[in-house]
Amino acid sequence: MPQLEVDGARLTYDDEGPRDGDGVPLVFVHGWTANRHRWDHQMEHFASERRVVRLDLRGHGESTGAGARTIEELANDVLALLDHLGIDRFVLVGHSMGGMISQTIALAHPERVERMVLVNSIGRMAYSRGRGLLMAASTLVPFRLFVAANIQRAFAPGYPREEIREYIRASAATPREVVMTLYSAMRAFDVLDRAGEIRVPTLMVHGYHDVQLPVKQMLRLAKGCPDAVIRILDAGHELPVEKPAELTATLDWFLSR
Template sequence: MQVLNRPGGAMHYCIDGPANAPAVVFANSLGTDLRLWDAVLAQMPQIRAIRFDKRGHGLSDDSEAFSIDDLADDAAALIEHLGLGPVVFVGLSIGGMIAQALAARRPDLVRAAVLSNTAVRMGNAEGWAQRIAAVENQGIASIADTIMERWFAPPFRATPELAAWRNMVTRTSAAGYAAACRTLAATDLTLTTRLLDLPVLVIAGDQDGSSPADLVRGTADLIPGADFHIIPDAGHLPCVEQPAAFAAILKPFVQEHCQ
């Protein structure tokens, strides 16, 4: 187990791949831990992959109210702790918002960014308030089936693997999940993301019920020179449903920007 102590508590992380390989940092979505990337990393043994559990998720500590800037600072501290940077930073959903905030706050640490199934602003205050209330009053299990419908296309939801992802969500700390929802409700990165000046790859799933492809495309359109891809037959977590397609898009981007 590898842990970095942060103001928000213990931050769990892991490193895979050769020490001299290109460093790529991965940030997870709401309700998942660093295992989110297992299937993609199996197809990319040539990188040095750094993954971490954000506050309130996986094996990291719970934390009281935090901002997207706090999460970006956690990522920056990890990169500096490991003596890395600049890195390629890959983030999905709230992880993609961390990527945007980090690239804006610490451009010295990010050489290129991959924004998957994310946007400058996700959801609305009313929707997040309803979700927070459900989690705090009835537990995450009360919304787990709805989350699965938003996350995955129907063919994947018919597989036995779905149970593991549902379990991952329901075993997330309710306090950590609700705190992350409050962060998402309060975050609008429009002003800083449109000023980003680095290579950016943006990925969407054509069946994403949480961040529809048109929403993701809107963020890509804000960033000068951003490259946009839609993965067919994929919902909110294309790295899970379509890992080969995800890796096929990611590999040339990493190779180009780690020369």
């Protein structure tokens, strides 16, 4: 797989699909402790007709490098990759923390973003009491148990346990320093008061059963975003893998509007 050296990190990425296909390239950005394979279904579907790029963020998946200190630093990594690939204008699709990265790029470089899709993402972190206690306990329990608790609650009730265990194993492979540094970065992320500055057509698609970042938090962002369209699907926080076909169909609908 191709890789790019960026500021002390080696980013692993996929760049597929026809260069002269319909529409500008799609850029998929995964979330906290995840990797680029969250987008397997969407990659397979869209790469048949247009250029599609996805990456493992630094410290995740098959990318190396210490965790970034801010969401802006992760956004700079994504932009460095796109510049390297010669992609000037694109559609951003970001899940959870990837949605925070996407918002950061759209606010800083609106001329480069044709459209944006935020999947289970928000404009300001506001953890529930339960999530706060879980994070506070992170220094007292084995790292794997901490990761397992976070991933377990990310899925809607009834999702197959054996599949959840696979995602727990993959997330636990993310270095603890990366996980905790980016947790702090997400807590510091706040663009809610700048929602009105997001002028690109934006789709906010969310899982109804998301307890990590509840729907009501997404609605706070949508309320201030002038070009937002909302879709709620029957899923939890891990919508890209819980309902991959439904998410892909929703993206198809949005891109064809």
